[in-house]
Amino acid sequence: MNAKKRTLVIGLAAALGFSAASPPPASAAEKNIKDFTANSIVKTDGTYWSWGRPSPVPTRLANAQNIRKVFANDGTDYYLENADGTLLFLTPGTRTTKPSYETVSGLRDVDHFRYYGEAVAIAKNGRAFVTDLLDSEDRFPDYTKFVPIEGIDNAADASPYVEYSSGTSKDHWLLLKKDGTVWRDTDELAGFKPIPNLSGVTAISENAALKKDGTVWALPTSYDKSLPVSVPSAAQIKGLSGIRSINGGGYDNTVLAIDGSGSLWFKGSTLTGFSDSATTNDQGAAFRLTGVKNVKSAYLIDRRLVAFTHDGGVYQTSTDVQKLSAGASFKTIAAGIQRVEDGGRHIIMQKKDGSLLGWGINKNGDLGYGDFEFSYEKAVPVQPAVYVTLNGEDLELSGGVVTRGNQSFVPLRSVFEKLGAAVTFDSSSKKVTVSRAENGKTTSIVIDTNKGTASVNGKAVKLEQPAFAISGVTYLPLRLISENLGAKVTWVKAEDKVEITMK
Numbered sequence: 001m002n003a004k005k006r007t008l009v010i011g012l013a014a015a016l017g018f019s020a021a022s023p024p025p026a027s028a029a030e031k032n033i034k035d036f037t038a039n040s041i042v043k044t045d046g047t048y049w050s051w052g053r054p055s056p057v058p059t060r061l062a063n064a065q066n067i068r069k070v071f072a073n074d075g076t077d078y079y080l081e082n083a084d085g086t087l088l089f090l091t092p093g094t095r096t097t098k099p100s101y102e103t104v105s106g107l108r109d110v111d112h113f114r115y116y117g118e119a120v121a122i123a124k125n126g127r128a129f130v131t132d133l134l135d136s137e138d139r140f141p142d143y144t145k146f147v148p149i150e151g152i153d154n155a156a157d158a159s160p161y162v163e164y165s166s167g168t169s170k171d172h173w174l175l176l177k178k179d180g181t182v183w184r185d186t187d188e189l190a191g192f193k194p195i196p197n198l199s200g201v202t203a204i205s206e207n208a209a210l211k212k213d214g215t216v217w218a219l220p221t222s223y224d225k226s227l228p229v230s231v232p233s234a235a236q237i238k239g240l241s242g243i244r245s246i247n248g249g250g251y252d253n254t255v256l257a258i259d260g261s262g263s264l265w266f267k268g269s270t271l272t273g274f275s276d277s278a279t280t281n282d283q284g285a286a287f288r289l290t291g292v293k294n295v296k297s298a299y300l301i302d303r304r305l306v307a308f309t310h311d312g313g314v315y316q317t318s319t320d321v322q323k324l325s326a327g328a329s330f331k332t333i334a335a336g337i338q339r340v341e342d343g344g345r346h347i348i349m350q351k352k353d354g355s356l357l358g359w360g361i362n363k364n365g366d367l368g369y370g371d372f373e374f375s376y377e378k379a380v381p382v383q384p385a386v387y388v389t390l391n392g393e394d395l396e397l398s399g400g401v402v403t404r405g406n407q408s409f410v411p412l413r414s415v416f417e418k419l420g421a422a423v424t425f426d427s428s429s430k431k432v433t434v435s436r437a438e439n440g441k442t443t444s445i446v447i448d449t450n451k452g453t454a455s456v457n458g459k460a461v462k463l464e465q466p467a468f469a470i471s472g473v474t475y476l477p478l479r480l481i482s483e484n485l486g487a488k489v490t491w492v493k494a495e496d497k498v499e500i501t502m503k
Contacts, residue, residue, distance in 0.1 A: 032385075032496060033354055037072040038343030039366060041356070041385055048080060049385040051400070053093045056365030056372055056470055058385035059400035061099055064088065073115045075343030075366060078143070085109040089143045098398065106132070107146035116160035119143060120173065120189070128155040128175060130189050151192055154178045161207040161253070165223040174219075176204045180212070184219075184231050193231045195219070205248035208255045209234060216240040216267075221253055237267055239286035249300045251280045256305070262294040264307055270319045271303060281322045291317065292330045299342045301360055306333070306347060308340045314349055314359075314379075333359050334379045348382065356382035365471075370402045372471050387497040388478070390418055401498070402475050405465040408491075408498055409475035416476070419485050419502055425474065432467070432474060436485050445484055449474060456484050 035042040040050035041058060046066040049058040052075075069081040080088040080101065087104035107121055107129050114120045118141040121129045128149040131141035157176040162169050175183045175192060182198040185191060198217060203210040207219040217234040242259045249256075254268025267286035273279050292307045292315050299306045303320040307330060314337050315330035334357055339350040346360030346367060357379040358367030365372050368382035386401035386408060387394060395418060399411040412432065413423050421436040434445040447454045452466030454477075467476050478498060479489045488501040 033350075033356070035068075035070060036341060036348065036350065036356065037070050037077055038075045038341040038346065038348045039072070039368070040070055040077050042067045042070060043385065046083065049400075050077060050093075050099060051368035051382070052365045054096060054098065054365075054471075055093070055398075055400045056368065057370050057383040057400040057402050058368055059098075059397060060385070060387070060394075061101070062396045064101065071110070071113045072341075073113070075345060078115065078119070079104070079110070079113060081110065102144045104144050104146065112157070114158040114160065116171065116173075117141065118189075119146075120149070120158045120160075121146060122155050122158060126154040126156070126178060128152045128158065149175075149189055149192075151190075152177075152183065157204055159204045159206055159248075161219065161221065163221055163223060163227055163229065165225065165227045168227055170227040174204050174207075174209075176201055176209075182209055182234075186228070186231070195231060196233050198234050203246060205246050205255070207253050208237070208246055208248050210243055210246045210257075214242040214244070214260070216243050216246060216255065216257055218253065218255070237286055240265055240267065245297070247298060247300075252282065254300065255286075256298040256300065257286070258295050258298060262296070262310065264289045264292055264295045264298055266305070266324060270321055270324050272320055272322055283324055287326045289317075289328060289330075290326055291328050297340065299340070299347065301342065301347055302345045304360075306340075308337065312337045312352070314340060314347070349379065358382055370404070370470065384496045387495065388415060388500065389497065390415070390500045391502060392499075399470075399473050399475075401478070402470070404468075407465050408478040409465075409467070410478050412474045412476060415478065415500070416481055416485070419482065419487060419500070421481075421485055432476060434476075434481055434485070438486065443485060445481055447476060454480065 032043050033041050034044045039052050042048055048061045048064040048067045051058050066083040067080050068083050070077050071079040076092055077090050085108040087107060088101040089104050091100045093099040109124045111122050111124050118131045129146040130149050131143055132145035132147050134140045134142040152175055154177050155175050156178045159174045162171055173185045173189055180200045182195045182201050183192040184195055198209050200212045201209045202212050207221055209217045216237045218237055219234050220232055223229055240257050243257045244260050245258045247256045251271050252269040257265040265286050265288050269280040269282050271280055294309045295307045296310045297308045304316045305319050306316045308314050313335050314333040316333055317328045317330045334349055336352050337349045338352050341348045349357045358369060359376060359379045361375045363374045367380055369380040370383050383403055397410060397414045402409045416423050416434050421434050424433045430450040432447045436443050445456050447467050449467045454461050454463050482489050482500055490499040492499060
């Protein structure tokens with residue numbers, strides 16, 4: 001794979017692959033959530049809502065109406081599956097553009113995706129597919145078209161990893177078959193051959209493999225001889241036995257392993273320093289982390305190790321250390337959690353009542369909390385996904401509805417112009433004027449976003465919550481302005497919906 005094939009990948013941790021969210025618990029229906037990832041939800045009505053770049057709160061993707069599953073990678077959603085098994089490829093939004101999507105051809109009824117430059121898909125029937133090429137010379141992938149991977153059937157999973165030698169590198173893919181054998185490509189997802197001593201395998205993650213006997217094996221990634229090398233043998237990772245699950249990622253092919261008793265094991269490296277002074281620190285032999293017990297799943301989130309326990313606790317410890325102690329102390333992030341989704345640099349957690357919490361890096365609005373603060377050390381609630389309708393028709397909002405103090409705020413022009421009002425913004429005074437003329441009478445609403453004050457036709461009105469700006473976008477109080485323009489506003493709590501009626 002050349003450099004152009006990695007345009008969406010940041011580091012080897014991004015190779016962990018698309019993860020389809022597991023079936024939702026019954027209590028999620030209480031919050032109208034059918035499914036969720038680390039930056040989106042699918043409501044029970046099949047609508048898809050995402051946050052981060054450009055919106056810091058859940059915002060509905062127009063015309064995506066019958067979604068049943070979302071496939072995500074490292075905190076970004078890439079593929080949506082419709083109820084009929086067809087797929088949509090998502091182009092993520094930016095600070096100034098909304099997400100969009102295109103229909104995928106040559107593929108449907110997918111079990112899961114894995115991604116490392118190109119996307120590899122494992123269909124429910126065991127066939128393996130890879131993205132076609134936009135340009136055969138530059139080998140840039142077309143994420144909307146898939147072709148079968150020849151010579152492979154009965155596939156269960158796929159995982160990319162990298163081999164290194166004397167400053168050069170070679171990308172490879174592993175494919176796990178349903179019979180427990182593991183196959184490695186010899187060149188660009190072609191010429192797959194079985195790994196000689198990998199059989200009885202139940203899971204793969206990067207260059208690591210978990211066997212049904214509870215042992216963990218790894219393929220070598222560093223060589224003294226020139227690349228490419230012939231199909232190598234795997235070596236057992238000493239100290240790991242009775243393991244029931246593994247998760248790869250981080251630095252130098254770090255492996256997190258959980259044994260049958262719920263103990264968490266670490267094998268790999270930590271990272272200290274930044275930029276040119278960043279250093280990976282090999283931690284030596286695998287060891288058990290005694291500061292957390294009864295672990296259900298574990299993740300490497302930025303420079304933290306996060307553990308989710310069977311009793312609903314979520315805990316973290318820093319890996320920004322030269323030596324990670326076996327007795328490292330884990331701090332509580334949240335309790336009463338029933339599911340966690342890994343976003344690479346943040347996590348989204350679902351409480352037992354179905355509501356969502358976020359924790360970690362938030363510089364792109366990744367936590368859905370309604371701002372772009374760089375990070376949060378304490379868990380914060382994901383804002384509700386709120387519909388706004390006008391006379392029964394859904395309104396498409398550019399930045400979603402932000403809820404503060406039980407009041408709904410919407411982006412400057414997203415609703416009020418549709419009510420027949422003129423909206424102006426004075427950048428020097430930071431005053432917004434919303435005016436509407438009807439039957440010879442003009443209603444003028446002025447909101448001073450600097451002072452947090454408002455007036456209607458020159459008469460001061462009290463704001464329970466002042467207007468505000470998020471990353472340059474001004475948000476105005478929906479009910480106050482709509483009702484003063486002559487509309488009726490109704491909050492339908494059961495559906496998270498604001499209904500506006502205007503005669």
